[in-house]
Structure formats: C-alpha cells, structure tokens
Amino acid sequence: MAQIVEAANAVEQALPVRVRRPEQGRGRTPTRIEDESAYPIGGYSSISTIGGMESLVSSELIYMGDAEQRATGEVDLFEVRWAAGELLKYTRDESVHTRERRTLSFALCPELDRARIKDPSVPWQRLVVGLGAVVAMVRKLCAWLDAAELHLHLLFVARPPGGTLGVPQPLAPESALLALVLREYIEAGTVELIDVEGVQAAWTHAERATELGGSDLIWLLGGPTAELEDAADADELRARVPVSMARSSSEASEDAPAVRAHGQIREHGLDLDHAPPLLWTDEGRGPAAVPVFEDDWEAWRRRFAALALALALG
Structure with a gap:
C-alpha cells in the first residue's frame, strides 16, 4: 500500500x-433540492404564505406579544396567524438549480x-x-x-x-x-x-x-x-x-x-x-x-x- x-x-x-x-x-x-421555497437555492421573487420559518418576513414579528404576555401563556396574534397559516414569507424563484x-x-x-x-x-x-x-x-x-x-x-x-x-x-x-x-x-x-x-x-x-x-x-x-x-x-x-x-x-x-x-x-x-x-x-x-x-x-x-x-x- x-x-x-x-x-x-x-x-x-x-x-x-x-x-x-x-x-x-x-x-x-x-439537484435533489427542487422546492422553490427551500433555503438557500435561488433568490427571493415574491411574498406568500408558504415556505419555512427561515424565510419569514421580518415585519411579521410585530404581532408577537411581549415577554410578560408570553410568560402567562396568553396566545398572541403571531401564534394565531401561524396556526391559521397566514404568516407572510419570502418565496424563492421557481427556477431549479442544476x-x-x-x-x-x-x-x-x-x-x-x-x-x-x-x-x-x-x-x-x-x-x-x-x-x-x-x-x-x-x-x-x-x-x-x-x-x-x-x-x-x-x-x-x-x-x-x-x-x-x-x-x-x-x-x-x-x-x-x-x-x-x-x-x-x-x-x-x-x-x-x-x-x-x-x-x-x-x-x-x-x-x-x-x-x-x-x-x-x-x-x-x-x-x-x-x-x-x-x-x-x-x-x-x-x-x-x-x-x-x-x-x-x-x-x-x-x-x-x-x-x-x-x-x-x-x-x-x-x-x-x-x-x-x-x-x-x-x-x-x-x-x-x-x-x-x-x-x-x-x-x-x-x-x-x-x-x-x-x-x-x-
């Protein structure tokens, strides 16, 4: 050898x-990654309600309650929008990386x-x-x-x-x-x-x-x-x-x-x-x-x- x-x-x-x-x-x-919203393939092309939390539009954080509200277990508007699937996320382009x-x-x-x-x-x-x-x-x-x-x-x-x-x-x-x-x-x-x-x-x-x-x-x-x-x-x-x-x-x-x-x-x-x-x-x-x-x-x-x-x- x-x-x-x-x-x-x-x-x-x-x-x-x-x-x-x-x-x-x-x-x-x-490539094996073909999901248009998958990170980090492609650039942002639009805003929608699909995708992962890593693509969350930062302005959506305004709906989160303060620390005291979360400590009491009270449901805030952010959680309501998340449960309803209404949080906005950046959507990546539809082109497939090759x-x-x-x-x-x-x-x-x-x-x-x-x-x-x-x-x-x-x-x-x-x-x-x-x-x-x-x-x-x-x-x-x-x-x-x-x-x-x-x-x-x-x-x-x-x-x-x-x-x-x-x-x-x-x-x-x-x-x-x-x-x-x-x-x-x-x-x-x-x-x-x-x-x-x-x-x-x-x-x-x-x-x-x-x-x-x-x-x-x-x-x-x-x-x-x-x-x-x-x-x-x-x-x-x-x-x-x-x-x-x-x-x-x-x-x-x-x-x-x-x-x-x-x-x-x-x-x-x-x-x-x-x-x-x-x-x-x-x-x-x-x-x-x-x-x-x-x-x-x-x-x-x-x-x-x-x-x-x-x-x-x-």
Whole structure:
C-alpha cells in the first residue's frame, strides 16, 4: 500500500492545482433540492404564505406579544396567524438549480496482473504506477470537479468462468488495498469499487450511467499478451479486450486510435503493456492517440496528466 501511495504522490505532483473548465459541461441535471421555497437555492421573487420559518418576513414579528404576555401563556396574534397559516414569507424563484453530473468508470482489466514488471527508468512496477495514477486522478478530479455531482467507479473486470488463465479475479489484493487508500472517498459516496463479470458488463455499467449524466469509460490494460505460452490463453486474453482496443505488442501503433465511441460514452485507454504506456483519449472529437517522444519516468507522468486533464475538461 505504501508504494501505491508514493506513486500517487509522484503522479499528483505532475498535475496542476486547478483547471479552468469550459462553461458548458456535460450531463447537467437538477439537484435533489427542487422546492422553490427551500433555503438557500435561488433568490427571493415574491411574498406568500408558504415556505419555512427561515424565510419569514421580518415585519411579521410585530404581532408577537411581549415577554410578560408570553410568560402567562396568553396566545398572541403571531401564534394565531401561524396556526391559521397566514404568516407572510419570502418565496424563492421557481427556477431549479442544476449542476453537472459525471460518472467516470475505470475498468481495470485482469491483464494488469501481468504488468508486475519493473522498468529501469521507473521507480515502481508498472501495476503499482498504474494504481497510483488512478489514486492521484481520483484526488485531483474530486478537487477539480468540486462543483459537479461526481461518481468515480473502479470496475474490476473478472476473467470469463472456466478459463485457463488462473483465478477469475487476479486483482483482488489490489482491490483491497485501494479500498484502504481511498476509504475517505468511499465513505463520502464518491468512489465505489465494483466487481463486474467481463468487458461487456463494464460497457453496460458505463452506458447505464449516461441516463443520469455524462459518462466516461477508461480502460486500463496491461500484460505482455504476445508472450503467452498457450495459444488458447492468448486468444482468451485478447477476447477480454474490446475489439476497439485490441492491440498486441506487435500491433500497437501511435497512429491508430484504440478507443471507439460507444453511444454517449467517451472511451479512453491506457495500455501498460508498453513503456511508457500507450494512451488514447476522447475529448469530444472522437478518440485519438496521444503521441509520446520520451521514454523516461517524466513521460509516464505526462501520460497520466494528459488523461486526467482529458477527463476533467471533457
């Protein structure tokens, strides 16, 4: 867990403190407070006899009796008007306050189990760096999108049942570690850790989120698919990856986008099978590969920063 936190801190240092977002965001939706007289949404627009005591017109207090009258239990005119529902109150405008609702789903594919590789120029294993980047993006996205109703879902994709690649969920230990590292955000209801039965289930989860607001699906891939000893295992592993993102080590290309638009979902991809990782983002104009010109640790951090900014500005 300590290494994941250290990697998250290192990645977070490459991210800006704040970002300036466009005026028009995706997935704007009414807030849970829709009562026109509820405090403090909206401004005053009229005077009526409905609403809470916090909106009471101050001149109504003139009907209250003095302290001696109240001490004797005598009913004053204020209480009579209150019982009859005749007290005047300020009424707030009828417009409904809206804000952006975003759901960001990080799909951690089981191939990440094969990303336990240490590169000479990187301080930690690829898997540790990838998980640290997820933690850093959770922290920063919560700060950048503080005005939005943000939901961050970490989808742990399971292998198909009856496969020959090992345990169905090889990232179960990492899931437990992330639950500890992100416990503050989990308790706040912002982050959820969810096990899904396959790639299609992850797609369905992200597509369901479009009914409530903007939805982004980020695929985290990893593992040397070209080095599998069993051909059947290789076919099974490639079947776990969406057709739009299927890339073996020999097929990977910076010129070909590996992410395909899926309805209203914006899909992004981060492939840890390469050093530095391959990255594809969709900033609203369709998926596009992000070029890389270096192969050092700073190139890794720049990749993660590019993905975080694409999610925040989308």
